[in-house]
Amino acid sequence: MASSILRRFIPRKTTWMYGQRMMSSTIDVSVDEQTGIALMKMKRKPVNSLNLEFLQDIRNTIVTLEQNKKCKGLILTSDVPKIFSAGIDILEMYQPNEERLHNFWRALQDMWLQLYMTPLATIAAINGHSPAGGCLISISCDYRIMAPNYTIGLNETLLGIVAPFWFKDAMCNTVGYRETEIALALGKLYSTDEALQKGLVDEVVTSEQIMEAAQRKMLEYVKIPNMARAMSKQLMRQETADKLCSTQDSDVQNFVNFCLQDKVQQSLGFYLEQLKKRKSK
Numbered sequence: 125m126a127s128s129i130l131r132r133f134i135p136r137k138t139t140w141m142y143g144q145r146m147m148s149s150t151i152d153v154s155v156d157e158q159t160g161i162a163l164m165k166m167k168r169k170p171v172n173s174l175n176l177e178f179l180q181d182i183r184n185t186i187v188t189l190e191q192n193k194k195c196k197g198l199i200l201t202s203d204v205p206k207i208f209s210a211g212i213d214i215l216e217m218y219q220p221n222e223e224r225l226h227n228f229w230r231a232l233q234d235m236w237l238q239l240y241m242t243p244l245a246t247i248a249a250i251n252g253h254s255p256a257g258g259c260l261i262s263i264s265c266d267y268r269i270m271a272p273n274y275t276i277g278l279n280e281t282l283l284g285i286v287a288p289f290w291f292k293d294a295m296c297n298t299v300g301y302r303e304t305e306i307a308l309a310l311g312k313l314y315s316t317d318e319a320l321q322k323g324l325v326d327e328v329v330t331s332e333q334i335m336e337a338a339q340r341k342m343l344e345y346v347k348i349p350n351m352a353r354a355m356s357k358q359l360m361r362q363e364t365a366d367k368l369c370s371t372q373d374s375d376v377q378n379f380v381n382f383c384l385q386d387k388v389q390q391s392l393g394f395y396l397e398q399l400k401k402r403k404s405k
């Protein structure tokens with residue numbers, strides 16, 4: 125399964141385990157050993173944006189859960205009201221320190237590989253907005269349930285940046301080639317209803333019902349013999365993951381070169397300004 129991938133990375137240890145609970149400053153995890161279902165809540169305020177340390181925490185958590193023999197499934201959700209994840213922390217890309225920028229992108233790649241290929245069954249309970257990197261996390265899960273009146277999508281072009289090929293591949297695998305082509309060009313953020321219609325999410329339920337719906341669906345997943353379920357996931361996803369695995373170093377270098385361009389820095393600076401202005405309106 126993902127063991128060939130797992131062996132290659134030794135994660136930083138920042139997650140603490142107390143019995144069936146794991147805690148870090150940005151993540152809360154509990155494991156129900158009766159059902160084998162873990163619940164991971166992201167809580168990096170104000171918007172669960174993905175910085176280097178948060179990405180490492182997410183990945184460490186998945187690794188720790190994979191090592192727990194009693195854990196078969198993972199539900200990912202947010203503890204921040206109305207926001208699942210605002211995607212990459214733009215401050216990691218804007219006026220960056222070059223060494224940190226390298227490490228940051230590597231951490232994003234590693235988190236994605238871990239989540240995308242984990243033998244655990246995964247469900248995203250999308251209880252808030254989920255742009256760009258937030259959408260990547262969602263589409264890397266096996267099943268997606270979303271609450272109404274939020275948005276989700278790969279909106280990178282709106283920031284003057286380009287979704288990398290592995291974001292594109294994960295999106296293509298979810299909604300198909302033509303829809304991805306349109307979505308990426310326009311930086312499309314789908315409403316919950318549009319996302320359901322296009323197959324970007326699998327189910328829509330109210331915010332109040334989302335955890336119950338996720339638990340119910342997860343019980344279906346964990347009932348399936350574990351190895352068979354995990355191997356069919358591998359069958360579907362290994363080729364996509366391998367494309368990144370075999371080009372990780374050059375992908376980091378491309379990203380760093382891209383980010384350091386004046387034009388890209390200008391676009392990111394402008395986008396950040398717009399975010400602040402929007403807030404003051």
Ligand SMILES: CCCCCCC/C=C/C(=O)SCCNC(=O)CCNC(=O)[C@H](O)C(C)(C)COP(=O)(O)OP(=O)(O)OC[C@H]1O[C@@H](n2cnc3c(N)ncnc32)[C@H](O)[C@@H]1OP(=O)(O)O
Pocket residue numbers: 170171173207209210211212213214215253255256257258279280283285286287288378379382399400403
């Ligand atoms: C070759 C490779 C090329 C590079 C590829 C890079 C791939 C990039 C992937 C990404 O994920 S880029 C990030 C994309 N994300 C967004 O566009 C989301 C932007 N944010 C929003 O739309 C909104 O903030 C929100 C998530 C809908 C929440 O709205 P709300 O009104 O509730 O909060 P705000 O007042 O807007 O935000 C609060 C606070 O947080 C800051 N912030 C928001 N998003 C980010 C972010 N992604 N990174 C860093 N900071 C973010 C926002 O500016 C506010 O800050 P303060 O004003 O309070 O300081």
